Amino acid sequence: MPVLPIPSVNVLVSKIANTIKALRSRASSDASERSPSKGSSAKDSKLLINHLNNSLSSDIHHSKARYQKHAFHYVLKGLGYLPTPLLERLNNSLHGPNTKQYPHADAHLRLIIALNNKLKRPLRIDKLTTLRHKFAADAVAMQAPNVWQQLDNDLKLPIKDNAEINAKNNAKTSTQRKAETGATVRWQDEIIANADGDDMTVRCYQQHGQSVDETNRDETVMLFFHGGGFCIGDLDTHHEFCHAVCRQTGWSVVSVDYRLAPEYAAPTALRDCLAAYAWLAEHCHTLGALPSRIVLSGDSAGGCLAILVAQQVTAPDATQWLNLGLDEEDMINKLQDLPRPLAQLPLYPVTDIDANYPSWALYGKGLLLDYNDVEVFDTAYMQHSTLPGSHPLTSPMHGNNTRMCPSYIVAAELDILRDEALIYADQLQDSRIATKTYTVLGAPHGFIHLMSIHKGIGHETAGIIDKFASFVRQLLTVKSD
Secondary structure: OOOOOOOOHHHHHHHHHHHHHHHHHHHHHHHHHOOHHHHHHHHHHHHHHHHHHHHHHHOOOOOHHHHHHOHHHHHHHHHOOOOHHHHHHHHHHOOOOOOOOOOOOOHHHHHHHHHHHHHOOOOOHHHHHHHHHHHHHHHHHHOOHHHHOOOOOOOOOOOOOHHHHHHHHOOOOHHHHHHHHOOEEEEEEEEEEOOOOOEEEEEEEEEEOOOHHHOOOOOOEEEEEOOOOOOOOOOOOOHHHHHHHHHHHOOEEEEEOOOOOOOOOOOHHHHHHHHHHHHHHHHHHHHOOOHHHEEEEEEOHHHHHHHHHHHHHHOOOHHHHOOOOOOHHHHHHHHHOOOOOOEEEEEOOOOOOOOOOHHHHHHOOOOOOOHHHHHHHHHHHHOOOOOOOOOOOOOHHHOOOOOOOOEEEEEEEEOOOHHHHHHHHHHHHHOOOOEEEEEEEEEEOOHHHHOOOOHHHHHHHHHHHHHHHHHHHHHHHHHHO
16 A cells, blocks of 8 residues: 555645744744853754755755645655754654654654654545545655656657766666666556456556667566555556656556456456456567566555466466356466466565454554554455455465465565565465565555655665566576576
C-alpha cells in the first residue's frame, strides 16, 4: 500500500506553514531574550530562520500551475534542505518519532512520518471510493514534475561527447549513465481486455535513446502491479516508479490498472493481472522484449499480485479455481500455455492476509500504514469473496512455490508487513528457489512514493532498481551459457 491519504494539499501546506511560522516566532523570541554571553546561540537561531526562508524558496522557482499540481513534492522535498536542529524542532512540535524509536530514520523522514500522523484520519470502508480519487491526486502531487514531461517524437536529444562519457562511465550508476546519454522515457496508455472481456487500461513505457543500441538491450519487459490495499491506486499513483525503472534499466514497463475492491472482491484483481500477463506474452515483441524475458513487480498489494501471478503461471492447479463460477479447465489450459516469468521483484509485499507477525506489534501504530488500515483494506477485499484469507489465490504464503521464478524480495524496516515478506523469502529459499532479500533500513511501508522527496529513499530506490537489473542480467548470462 502506498502512503496513506491525508487532507488536501492546501490543508497540508497550510499546517506546515503555520508550524514553521510558530517556530520562527519562537526562535526569534528566544534570540531576543538571550544574554550577551549567549550571543552565538542567538546568532545560530537567526541563521536557522534565514536558512528556513531560503531553503523553502530555493526549490520552488517554477510556474504557479506546476507548483499546485506537485505541491507535496516541492514542500516535502524543501523541508529536507533544512538543518537537522530545525527539523528536530519541527518533529518535537508535532510530537513526532525520535532517534531512539527509529534510529535508522533521519530527521527529514521522521518529519514526513510525523506530518502524516498529525493529519491522518481513520480509514473507513464506506469512504474508500472517495479516498481513491483523493489518493490519486495526492500521490501525483508527491511525484517529481519532470517524470510527467514527454518529449515530442521529433525533438532531438542532446548529444554528449563519447570520450567524456566513456572516461566517467565506470564511476557512475546506471541512473547517471542514462542521464548522460540523453535517454528519455515515453509512455502510452493502451486498452486491453480484462479477465471478463471488458476494457482495462495498461500503460506502456519505453526508453528512447540516440540509437537502437541504447534501448532495451536486455529485451526484457517488467509487468508492474500497483499497491493500494487492493482498494486504491492506479496507473498515475505509481507512474514515477515505473518511469524510473524504464529509464534506469532500458527495459519496457507495462503497468496494469486492475479492478479494485470493494466493488470487485478477490480474486478479481488476480484474474485481471493474469489477463494482463497473457496479453503481454502475446504482444511483448511490440515493446522490444521476448516472451521468455517477462519480469514481475509490484508494491504491497501489487507485490502480492505479482507473486500470485508467478505462482499460477509456474504451477497452475485446477483445484484452486473450483467453486468460483469459472471454467477451471479452460483457466488451467490458458495458464499452461503461458511462458514462465524470468524473475520477480515484490516490494514490501502482502504475503499472508490471514495471519499476524511480530512486526505487526512493532509497527502497527504511528506509521504510514497501521493496523486499522490493513484491517479495512483486507475486509474490503475479502468480505464479498467466497475465498478465505488463507487461500492460495489470496495469500502467497499458502501457494505453491516449488517452481517459482528467481526472486528479489524487498522489505521496509518500519513496516507492519516486514516480517511476512521476509518469512515468505525464507519459504522460497527452503524450496531451493534462487532468492535474494533486501531490507531498507529506516524506511516505512510505501517508501517508493518518497523517492523524489527524500534523498536517502531516492538513493535506496535507485539502488534497488539497479540491483534487480543486475540480478536479472545474471540470469540471462546463465541462460545464454
